[in-house]
Amino acid sequence: MGRSPCCSKEGLNRGAWTALEDKILTSYIKAHGEGKWRNLPKRAGLKRCGKSCRLRWLNYLRPDIKRGNISVDEEELIVRLHKLLGNRWSLIAGRLPGRTDNEIKNYWNTTLAKKAIAQPPPFPSQESPSSKPKAKRILATNGNSNIVGPSKLPSPLAITIRPQPVRAKPTWCTLLLAQEKLHENSPLLKSTSDIQDSQICKARCEDFPLQGASEIRLLDFDLDDHFQAEKDHFMGNMLETIDNTAPSGEGIFSESWTGTVCTEEDTLDLESTAFLLDPEDWP
DNA sequence: AATTACCCCAACCGCTCGCTA
DNA sequence: TTAGCGAGCGGTTGGGGTAAT
Numbered sequence: 001m002g003r004s005p006c007c008s009k010e011g012l013n014r015g016a017w018t019a020l021e022d023k024i025l026t027s028y029i030k031a032h033g034e035g036k037w038r039n040l041p042k043r044a045g046l047k048r049c050g051k052s053c054r055l056r057w058l059n060y061l062r063p064d065i066k067r068g069n070i071s072v073d074e075e076e077l078i079v080r081l082h083k084l085l086g087n088r089w090s091l092i093a094g095r096l097p098g099r100t101d102n103e104i105k106n107y108w109n110t111t112l113a114k115k116a117i118a119q120p121p122p123f124p125s126q127e128s129p130s131s132k133p134k135a136k137r138i139l140a141t142n143g144n145s146n147i148v149g150p151s152k153l154p155s156p157l158a159i160t161i162r163p164q165p166v167r168a169k170p171t172w173c174t175l176l177l178a179q180e181k182l183h184e185n186s187p188l189l190k191s192t193s194d195i196q197d198s199q200i201c202k203a204r205c206e207d208f209p210l211q212g213a214s215e216i217r218l219l220d221f222d223l224d225d226h227f228q229a230e231k232d233h234f235m236g237n238m239l240e241t242i243d244n245t246a247p248s249g250e251g252i253f254s255e256s257w258t259g260t261v262c263t264e265e266d267t268l269d270l271e272s273t274a275f276l277l278d279p280e281d282w283p
Numbered sequence: 284a285a286t287t288a289c290c291c292c293a294a295c296c297g298c299t300c301g302c303t304a
Numbered sequence: 305t306t307a308g309c310g311a312g313c314g315g316t317t318g319g320g321g322t323a324a325t
Contacts, residue, residue: 016293016319038310054311055294090313105314106292288324295317303309 013047017056021046025053026061059102066098070107078104079112 013021028044034057037050046053059065070078074096081092089101089108096104 014295036310049295051296051311052294058312059293087314101313102293109315110291286325288322290322291320293317293319296315297313298315299313300311301309302311304307 011047012041012049014052017048017060021048022056022061025057029057029061055102059100064098065100067103070099074099075112078108079115082108082112 017025024044024046025048028040028046032043037054040046040050040053041048044053048056077096078092081095085091087105089105093099093101093104
């Protein structure tokens with residue numbers, strides 16, 4: 001079939017944007033909003049490809065953009081997220097308010113990748129997530145590591161794991177690990193009986209909305225300050241566990257699995273998790 | 284001061300996905 | 305069911321800036 005190019009390249013400006021072009025694009029979007037990128041240049045009077053306009057706006061002109069001066073905290077978060085997600089820059093950027101995927105990608109390629117090479121990961125057998133075949137389901141393995149003592153954990157606590165959404169509207173496969181699970185040596189699901197247990201946890205979540213948080217994230221819990229230290233401790237151990245359990249692509253945190261946003265609404269949407277409760281449905 | 288080498292990052296490109304008619 | 309469009313993603317490129325010689 002072959003698709004039409006996004007725009008005719010003839011007669012269009014290319015390369016660096018001028019201040020005037022920036023001004024035109026900014027005022028047009030302020031007046032008419034984002035979207036309809038293909039027609040935007042014509043309507044705004046810009047001799048640019050629509051894609052180019054979109055990129056310029058999203059990566060540079062948007063008012064909420066933070067540029068440069070990536071903090072140590074942000075850097076650490078990028079490293080952790082990259083460990084989990086691979087080169088999924090947009091997902092990583094989604095966890096860093098004000099940062100764009102392009103900036104993070106550039107930062108990684110120019111700065112962090114070198115550091116990563118200089119400091120090889122502790123588990124040599126673990127490949128970069130992006131180089132591994134996609135995992136298809138949650139297959140539990142034994143983490144075999146102490147996570148954190150019972151008294152350290154905020155309550156209630158749930159972790160949601162879902163397959164990596166390729167685009168919007170992901171198919172959710174939600175597992176909620178009961179707090180009690182985290183008190184055991186193996187925090188990860190090992191058997192279908194564990195999955196049955198996770199149902200109980202869901203009920204608890206329904207009964208017990210998260211305090212002061214409309215969402216939690218595997219890498220960025222949004223909990224009360226009171227729990228900050230516990231959160232950091234927990235996350236540190238959790239990441240170690242992730243490293244230990246996904247050396248061969250069959251751990252639940254391998255390739256296509258990400259710990260990601262768990263909104264209250266998502267937590268309550270249990271339908272998509274049904275297959276997890278039925279061992280017959282496992283391959 | 285001139286030249287070269289290297290680094291950084293904005294922008295481009297090709298591809299894919301979701302949606303819709 | 306399928307073709308086409310709009311949009312987003314990740315890899316790559318090229319040019320400007322700066323350090324080194």
